[in-house]
Amino acid sequence: MTDILNKERLTPSEACQSQCEDLRKANNSNDNNLTCLNFVKSLMTIKQELESELAEYKEFTKIFYNDSIIGMRNIAKTGSNAISGLGKNTILKIETGAPNEDVIKSIKEDTQKGMTVMNSTLKEYVGQVTKLKGALEETIRKNQELKQKNKELEQQAMTDVMTDFYNKRAFEMILPKMIQQSKEESLPLSMLFIDIDQFKQLNDTHGHHIGDIAITSVAKIGILKILEQHIPDKQKYACIRYAGDEYVILIKDMNISKATELANRIRNQHADIRKEILMKSPDINQPDMTKPLNVTLSIGVYQYQGETMEEFIQKADAQLYRAKEVRNTVASPIKSPFLRY
Numbered sequence: 001m002t003d004i005l006n007k008e009r010l011t012p013s014e015a016c017q018s019q020c021e022d023l024r025k026a027n028n029s030n031d032n033n034l035t036c037l038n039f040v041k042s043l044m045t046i047k048q049e050l051e052s053e054l055a056e057y058k059e060f061t062k063i064f065y066n067d068s069i070i071g072m073r074n075i076a077k078t079g080s081n082a083i084s085g086l087g088k089n090t091i092l093k094i095e096t097g098a099p100n101e102d103v104i105k106s107i108k109e110d111t112q113k114g115m116t117v118m119n120s121t122l123k124e125y126v127g128q129v130t131k132l133k134g135a136l137e138e139t140i141r142k143n144q145e146l147k148q149k150n151k152e153l154e155q156q157a158m159t160d161v162m163t164d165f166y167n168k169r170a171f172e173m174i175l176p177k178m179i180q181q182s183k184e185e186s187l188p189l190s191m192l193f194i195d196i197d198q199f200k201q202l203n204d205t206h207g208h209h210i211g212d213i214a215i216t217s218v219a220k221i222g223i224l225k226i227l228e229q230h231i232p233d234k235q236k237y238a239c240i241r242y243a244g245d246e247y248v249i250l251i252k253d254m255n256i257s258k259a260t261e262l263a264n265r266i267r268n269q270h271a272d273i274r275k276e277i278l279m280k281s282p283d284i285n286q287p288d289m290t291k292p293l294n295v296t297l298s299i300g301v302y303q304y305q306g307e308t309m310e311e312f313i314q315k316a317d318a319q320l321y322r323a324k325e326v327r328n329t330v331a332s333p334i335k336s337p338f339l340r341y
Contacts, residue, residue, distance in 0.1 A: 160241040162212065163219035171240040171248060175309055178238070178250055182304055189304040190259035191312065192249040193320035194223070194266065197296045197327045199245035206293065210281055214295050215245060217276040222269040222297060223247060230262060248316075256303035260332040263299040267330055270296045298323035301332035 158170035166174065182189040196202070196218060203211040223239060231237055231251070240248040251259060273295050300319030304312055323331035 162216055163239075163241050165219060165239040165241045165247065168240065168242055171238075171242065174238050174240075175250065175312075178252060179304060179309060179312070181252070183306075187253045188255040190251045190254050190256060191302050191304070191316040192247075192251070192259060192263050192266075193242075193300040193302075193316045194218075194247040194249070194263075195298050195320055195324060196245040197298055197324070202293075202295065210277065210293070211245075213277050213280050214273070215241075217273045217280070218295070218297065219247065221272045221276045222266050223249065225272075226262065226265045226269065230265070256301065256332055256334055259303065260301045260330060260334060263301050263330045263332070267297050267299055267328065270294075270328070296328035298327055299330045301330065303333075 158166055158173070160167045178189055181187075196214060199211065199214070202214060219239070219241070227237055227239070227249070228234075231254075236252045236254075238250045240250070242248045251262070254262070274293060277293060277295065298320060300316055300321065300323050302312070302316035302319050307315070319331045319333070323329040
């Protein structure tokens with residue numbers, strides 16, 4: 001039966017009629033009973049072949065149906081309502097259509113339409129993703145800029161404008177951390193309190209402009225120059241402009257003896273500080289001035305001993321007070337050839 005269908009491209013009904021006609025011719029008998037018997041047998045055979053072909057068609061339909069369902073579901077997830085409609089239309093044709101080429105052709109057309117819509121939808125989706133990616137990158141860039149600006153503002157809020165040292169606000173944040181680190185690592189922590197001698201007289205005599213230059217010169221020539229020469233690791237110290245003409249230096253991993261020696265090196269920079277001021281203020285005529293320019297420093301030194309932060313500051317300040325009684329002096333709790341009372 002299958003051979004007849006494939007060879008002559010007949011429908012099952014036409015094939016059945018053709019085979020019955022062949023049976024009648026082949027029998028060449030007037031015996032109607034025999035003819036009927038053979039005809040019935042032939043019909044049974046045709047029925048079995050038809051049922052076999054029907055089973056094959058159902059299996060094909062089932063496979064195509066499942067594939068179409070999966071395809072339509074995937075399309076529906078990223079496509080539009082039109083895709084969903086095409087999917088339903090295709091499924092309906094599969095479930096209700098007859099086993100002929102028109103149904104298959106229609107299904108293929110619907111599938112092609114679905115793929116076209118899906119491609120269009122995917123392009124639109126990619127476009128939206130590209131826009132979102134661009135917007136996200138722009139947001140990240142602006143966020144980074146904002147973070148950088150906030151960091152700069154925070155740094156500015158903690159920095160003295162004239163000297164680029166930390167200001168007193170920053171000092172109050174840095175000191176507790178350095179004390180805690182000193183405790184945890186069992187390392188010495190020293191504080192140097194520095195004051196410009198007779199700074200008010202300097203301002204009154206030479207003007208506030210010279211006083212400002214003196215403040216920056218002490219920071220640059222008197223303090224930083226010595227620290228950079230003797231402490232290569234900048235993470236080990238912090239410089240603070242504590243008040244108008246007062247400075248504080250916090251030094252990690254340095255005991256009172258070495259800190260006192262370092263303080264005396266800073267004090268001995270007074271000649272270089274004077275040169276720096278004169279270089280920046282050529283209008284000051286030396287040595288013809290009635291009151292010559294002379295900038296000296298008094299320095300108090302103290303090493304942390306486990307007291308509170310406030311006590312630590314007070315004890316270092318007390319050493320500065322001792323030094324200021326003499327001026328141009330370093331004072332600390334230990335005896336040292338640099339001490340001049």
